[in-house]
Amino acid sequence: MTDVDDLTARVLAGDRRALARALSVVEREGPEAAALLAALHPHTGHARLVGITGPPGAGKSTLADSLTREWRQRGHRVAVLAVDPTSPYSGGALLGDRIRMIGHAADPDVFIRSMATRGALGGLSRTAGDAGSVFDAAGFDTVLLETVGVGQDEVEIVRTADVAVVLTVPGLGDDVQALKAGLMEIADVHVVNKADREGADRAAAAIEGALALDGARDARAWVPPVLRTQATDGLGVATVVDAVEAHLTGPPERLAGRRRTRTEARLRDLLGRGLMTWVERDVLAAGEFEGWVTRVLQRETDPHAAAAALLARTRAGVRSTGQ
């Protein structure tokens, strides 16, 4: 039995240490990750991916913890993946995970993990999606993907989840008002957290006003509810879970559409990277790519012309190789 087979078997059997190791494998990417994900893939498709985002300081971690507690009470196995470059949990801060776990210490059906992706070559949404698949195969019912809603990659993770929860909080100032506008379009469920604070009514009214203005909305389409929570006390959290469940159990084509979009993006990403590796390794001569970089830098050609030349070279090179 290979290492991957062994790891796969143990993840499927619910071994927590194997799960942690599998997540590390996936984070590192590479051939072992590909083999593991391939082996786990037949066992996926059950878990619901719930994206949660919002500005720093909106209380995402606290809400994620409350939601975890609520879903546990409803009998779900819950995993949390915190993808947050601004958070002390990232950068491989196992300590942060451990602190968060304390609230669910004796519970074998909760798993919290943060992703150390700062500095990775893109791939934030890729590895987050793969981690989601690992949790899925490991039998979790609900996977919370928690990101900070600034930055395209982070927003993308939540946008392509099965359902997107967007969190805001009263009184974070103008920056946040503007950010909210950017996040408006991806929200399936709006949450105004810290709803006991001054300005909560105004924040909720602003969101409702923006939603009412959305004339493009189909009369039969989902209307994102605007809910209020005080996540530290768990107030309003059950209502959020109800709303998420209502969205997930709505018309089946809604969920299917999300999953198709996500799979398309994943496949396009893998194919794109495979093509680049193939071209750089098998098609172009050693130093050929670098030579074009030099020519661009010396203004002998421009990047678009250089890329076109490399593409033509690929088509021709493949032809001659094939004969």
Next chain:
Amino acid sequence: MTDVDDLTARVLAGDRRALARALSVVEREGPEAAALLAALHPHTGHARLVGITGPPGAGKSTLADSLTREWRQRGHRVAVLAVDPTSPYSGGALLGDRIRMIGHAADPDVFIRSMATRGALGGLSRTAGDAGSVFDAAGFDTVLLETVGVGQDEVEIVRTADVAVVLTVPGLGDDVQALKAGLMEIADVHVVNKADREGADRAAAAIEGALALDGARDARAWVPPVLRTQATDGLGVATVVDAVEAHLTGPPERLAGRRRTRTEARLRDLLGRGLMTWVERDVLAAGEFEGWVTRVLQRETDPHAAAAALLARTRAGVRSTGQ
């Protein structure tokens, strides 16, 4: 004379309306953008790209304005590109640009532009780089690329600029302390803004402490200075410009290395997208890609195997086409 030739000529002649139009063309991407960038490319290479990043609320826009004023006093033509999904300037908010321009109203040698990239299919760093090239060709000496230092794409823009200025501010709490750690490695110049606030000494000392710990640093390498500003009053801003100039006029291989890295990334990105378009349009049959997506969704195969099959299909397809 084609539209692109005409637009190119007018950009090179310093026509501000043409510049604004050229930036819009580049933001939309597509063939017109490629033709325009190709035409402008021979006229680039002069401008210095200065990246500025930091957490929301650190005062990036204010610092960018003060830096603009300082460089203007030194005789530079200055462009500012604000790439900030959290900022009221993004989302195509021309109003924001206009408000910022008021401080430089009568000055034909300042141009401020913000990028409406939220929701774009990735490509944030791509379009920012292209906009930088347009400013470069239009004869600006210094181009400030201002981003919010959360999110990989935004950090990448600053990291691959000619010089990276990382801003922080005292008393933004734990989130920011952690974020600072993530931004530590990309900073060529550190700035503690709002230096009159309590905690400024502690913030500066924390950065200096982290820098001192960096044992990997070559003895002859650039040591990022930790500077203090009160950007609203312009205090300390000249020192920041001095530090940036010192970095830019240092060993020529430093700047050349940055520009090579940036050009490599650009060329790889263009080639990658070209390969995907070619494969989807010319190699695969209509619906073939979608068919693989369906097979993955139905668990008949996994994404990695599907990507491998599509790659093999490409190599084989090209061969047979070529014979």
